[in-house]
Amino acid sequence: MxxxxxxxxxxxxxxxxxxxxxxxxxxxxxxxxxxxxxxxxxxxxxxxxxxxxxxxxxxxxxxxxxxxxxxxxxxxxxxxxxxxxxxxxxxxxxxxxxxxxxxxxxxxxxxxxxxxxxxxxxxxxxxxxxxxxxxxxxxxxxxxxxxTPGDVGDPPIWPAWRVLLPHLLAVDPAHLTTTAARNGVRDACWYLMDRGQAHPARDRLQQLYDTWSAQLGPDHEDTLWTAHYLAQAHGDTQDPERARALDEDTLQRRRRLLGEDHPDTLLTASNLAVRLAALGEARALGEETLARQRRVLGEDHPDTLRTAYNLAIWLAELGETGEARALGEETLLRRRRVLGEDHPDTLTTVQLVEWLEQQ
Incomplete structure (x- = not known):
């Protein structure tokens, strides 16, 4: 009253x-x-x-x-x-x-x-x-x-992401005017994918991609990052061809806009190598991207270590178990030092090394 x-x-x-x-x-x-x-x-x-x-x-x-x-x-x-x-x-x-x-x-x-x-x-x-x-x-x-709490991959702030998630999923992307807000809405989809909810994440990312492609243009940074996430969602929902097509388009645009050695270009190249792995064509692009990332970003950069981790898997699948084991062990040492023993990326690398030791 x-x-x-x-x-x-x-x-x-x-x-x-x-x-x-x-x-x-x-x-x-x-x-x-x-x-x-x-x-x-x-x-x-x-x-x-x-x-x-x-x-x-x-x-x-x-x-x-x-x-x-x-x-x-x-x-x-x-x-x-x-x-x-x-x-x-x-x-x-x-x-x-x-x-x-x-x-x-x-x-x-x-x-x-x-x-x-x-x-x-x-x-x-x-x-x-x-x-x-x-x-x-x-x-x-x-x-x-x-x-918005911060890095969506940082476990200590996951509870904060969980509270904010419904709001990031509810907001109309057409009404967002800043990159900061678009980043948060897009990262909410990554949070879903990390929890096995790839289908709703894919549907929301498709909405974001369609909206921002029309509003901002296909070459806008926010559109390209959304394409990057959407490709991952297609991969997680067993649609490697769509994932590959998006990553190929994004890589072509980033090479033209940013250059071969820009960190964002290299990240897209690393992702495309993941798509090609599903088709048995990843090694060459993976090795080239890892070499560039080591030179541009450094041996310990998270993107470099991610590519090294994936390349170790692809080498093992090609029968190069000795080379794969050496790369996996090196990646584990670096991730332990950079990320810590309990980080999810470190733990997955431990599993990879244990698997390689059994090959």
């Missing part, structure tokens, strides 16, 4: 709100009374707590799951609106904002997260005016950028 309103005043305000809802529409299937109550509450929130209203509008465009709001405090990019930036300037300033939303029963707070009920979320989003909707999109993107 709004602060300072008697029952009679509340009924009068609710009647006015109902008229506004009927004039402007409401989400299909939701009762007028609910939409009117939310309209009334959000209108008063906008007047009394514009910072909280900005956060509410942004969250209305994300998933109806807990969002790690306090993680964003002090980390919002410049594109965030002034009210949202003020609301989340520090963890301390975030507290009254969260309190305003929970006190009005618009959201539920728990352990630094804020969750809107899906009905509330739908009504709030539906009631945004066009200019408000555009700003809410920018603010939602700012929240995603600020909350």
């Amino acid at each position: 709004a602060d300072g309103l008697s029952a009679a005043d509340l009924n009068a305000e609710l009647a006015k709100s109902t008229a506004a809802v009927l004039a402007h529409g409401r989400p299909d299937g939701y009762p007028v009374s609910l939409a009117a109550q939310i309209h009334l509450t959000t209108s008063r929130l906008q007047a009394d707590h514009p910072d909280a209203a900005a956060l509410l509008s942004a969250l209305a465009l994300l998933a109806p799951e807990p969002f790690p709001v306090t993680t964003c405090a002090g980390h919002l990019p410049d594109q965030a609106s002034t009210p949202l930036t003020h609301a989340l300037a520090t963890p301390l300033t975030a507290r009254p904002t969260l309190h305003a939303l929970t006190r009005h029963s618009l959201a539920r707070a728990h352990d630094g997260t804020l969750q809107l009920h899906r009905l509330t979320q739908a009504v709030v989003a539906d009631q945004l005016a066009p200019d408000q909707h555009q700003q809410a999109q920018r603010d939602a993107e700012a929240l995603l950028i600020a909350a």
Whole structure:
């Protein structure tokens, strides 16, 4: 209930709100009374707590799951609106904002997260005016950028990725305006692939690739990185021909745009070698790419070690077990030193070396 309103005043305000809802529409299937109550509450929130209203509008465009709001405090990019930036300037300033939303029963707070009920979320989003909707999109993107945990391959931050995942999967890629946000949405698909969910990851990546190819062009860095991920998803879903076609196209574009020795070009070449391995044609490209990566990136770079790991497998499959064993053992030593004993890449290399020793 709004602060300072008697029952009679509340009924009068609710009647006015109902008229506004009927004039402007409401989400299909939701009762007028609910939409009117939310309209009334959000209108008063906008007047009394514009910072909280900005956060509410942004969250209305994300998933109806807990969002790690306090993680964003002090980390919002410049594109965030002034009210949202003020609301989340520090963890301390975030507290009254969260309190305003929970006190009005618009959201539920728990352990630094804020969750809107899906009905509330739908009504709030539906009631945004066009200019408000555009700003809410920018603010939602700012929240995603600020909350993105970091390297999706780093095990200690996987729990943070798990919390943010529904929001990264829900956001409309056509509304993203920054590389930072596109990176986060794309990395969410990698998180899925690492957990054996290659099919939903592939479908989402195809949506991202189609959207950004049309918006940004096929040579844009964000499009090319999405093609890189999509090729991996095709490989993981047993479609090596599509994976190969995408990697071949990406390699041709990166060679033209970046040059033969650019790290991104070399990474694509290494990936293409993986596709060719499925067709028995990987050794030559793998050896060439490893030599270039060692020269350009260094012996211990993760990309170099990844190519070395794959090449050891391909050599073993060709019957070159001695050479494969030596390369696998060298890669294991380097990964232990660079990544640590418990990193997933180190552990898979241990399995490879043990397998090679049995050959």
